[in-house]
Amino acid sequence: DEYTMWATDADAILADFLFIPREKRLEKLFSLIKKPVIVSVRFVYNKSKLPALAKRLETLGAAGFYVRRMLPNKLLEKICSTCTIPVFTASAPYIEEVKSKIEAGVFAVCIPGKDISKELEISLHRLFPDVPVIASCSRSEKLMQRSEESGIDAVIFKPCIPSKLDWDNY
Numbered sequence: 001d002e003y004t005m006w007a008t009d010a011d012a013i014l015a016d017f018l019f020i021p022r023e024k025r026l027e028k029l030f031s032l033i034k035k036p037v038i039v040s041v042r043f044v045y046n047k048s049k050l051p052a053l054a055k056r057l058e059t060l061g062a063a064g065f066y067v068r069r070m071l072p073n074k075l076l077e078k079i080c081s082t083c084t085i086p087v088f089t090a091s092a093p094y095i096e097e098v099k100s101k102i103e104a105g106v107f108a109v110c111i112p113g114k115d116i117s118k119e120l121e122i123s124l125h126r127l128f129p130d131v132p133v134i135a136s137c138s139r140s141e142k143l144m145q146r147s148e149e150s151g152i153d154a155v156i157f158k159p160c161i162p163s164k165l166d167w168d169n170y
Contacts, residue, residue: 030060
């Protein structure tokens with residue numbers, strides 16, 4: 001039995017789009033899934049238009065906006081100040097990089113699960129007590145378990161790939 005976005009037991013969904021669906025499809029997606037949907041956009045989209053896109057996604061019902069690690073901090077800051085939904089960003093486990101993203105206004109940082117350790121988690125929470133730290137574990141149950149054991153705030157686990165049939169339903 002195949003998992004789908006609306007059947008998963010996850011607390012939230014990270015929807016990663018290569019191309020943004022039309023507004024009607026997004027509205028339907030957000031209404032069908034009875035959980036918060038955080039939208040991630042790949043960089044084929046014009047970077048300078050990301051703040052406006054984040055605002056548009058917010059008005060359509062997105063619960064958050066996720067950006068890639070290499071996005072310049074000035075643009076990250078503009079996205080954070082443009083919309084009121086939480087902005088999540090990927091980051092390397094280096095304190096200075098995490099700090100620069102937090103200073104840009106992000107809600108949470110997402111560190112690769114392979115880099116998560118109890119020591120890193122303690123250090124980041126001591127330095128940035130109000131900022132959630134998320135582990136990106138891809139499809140590795142071992143990384144997810146290790147990250148959870150470290151005391152991390154949340155994990156991104158990617159077992160869910162909707163089938164073509166699922167996408168055709170909306």
